[in-house]
């Protein structure tokens with residue numbers, strides 16, 4: 001036996017520590033599952049696991065492993081059946097719940113009963129009911145191999161886990177340049193350009209379908225903002241829409257909307273200048289919103305459901321990270337109550 005082998009075992013002594021091993025395993029992106037079982041005394045039991053893997057197509061076999069110190073281990077070792085739920089992006093909360101030892105995991109959940117009275121959860125990408133085929137020792141875990149006896153799948157966006165964090169999966173787009181790879185600064189890899197271009201393509205499509213002509217992007221923003229939340233302080237609208245302290249442009253857009261009969265202005269009891277949509281303005285704004293929503297659906301359908309979820313998630317993350325406190329359209333500020 002070589003020096004590198006541990007006495008009495010066939011195992012090599014690791015040349016890395018367990019934190020490094022854990023970190024390295026985390027570089028492997030996985031989905032997230034919840035595995036459920038009915039305990040011998042009739043309790044519903046479940047754990048979050050990302051050790052799930054496919055094993056064989058014929059017969060249909062899958063595996064996962066459970067830590068020997070998991071409270072649920074005896075229930076899984078005793079069971080004839082278990083169910084694997086591949087979680088959707090909406091189920092991050094459920095994943096955290098089932099990863100908490102001692103939590104009341106099933107208290108507020110509606111479950112169905114599966115084979116062997118196994119508790120079944122809803123809203124996942126795939127649900128597989130399995131008959132236990134084998135159990136193996138696997139270091140500090142027990143490996144369960146299950147034969148899949150029933151399954152249902154949906155085309156939902158899956159929850160992904162990588163480097164200890166939840167992620168979303170998105171198809172990688174080709175590395176093909178949009179046009180060229182000049183690097184003068186204002187090129188296709190410049191985030192500012194990508195944001196502007198994406199917005200421009202979206203806005204042009206909305207404008208093409210708009211029920212009336214001759215409104216500017218600013219006017220569009222004012223109309224849809226007020227359609228969401230009418231009678232706003234002029235100052236808030238200015239902060240929300242131009243962001244740079246130059247309120248003249250918004251002032252001109254407001255005047256133009258008043259002239260078109262779409263907007264009205266008034267002062268509140270404290271003298272704050274407010275503006276709100278007229279009846280016609282409200283109708284037009286709602287029409288514009290409907291067109292914008294349908295343009296969103298068409299565009300995002302082209303991109304794909306999972307990519308759209310990932311894109312929105314990244315944009316929200318970007319907005320949160322770089323937020324300078326500009327009010328959101330659905331927030332009311334002081335003086336607007």
Ligand SMILES: Cc1cc2nc3c(=O)[nH]c(=O)nc-3n(C[C@H](O)[C@H](O)[C@H](O)COP(=O)(O)O)c2cc1C
Pocket residue numbers: 032046047048049050051052065066067069070071072073095096098099100101102161
């Ligand atoms: C994303 C994620 C994946 C996990 N994967 C596993 C796993 O594959 N095996 C395991 O034993 N524990 C895994 N855990 C930890 C268990 O879910 C956690 O220890 C749980 O408390 C075990 O439940 P129990 O002790 O109530 O049986 C994972 C946790 C998370 C958040």
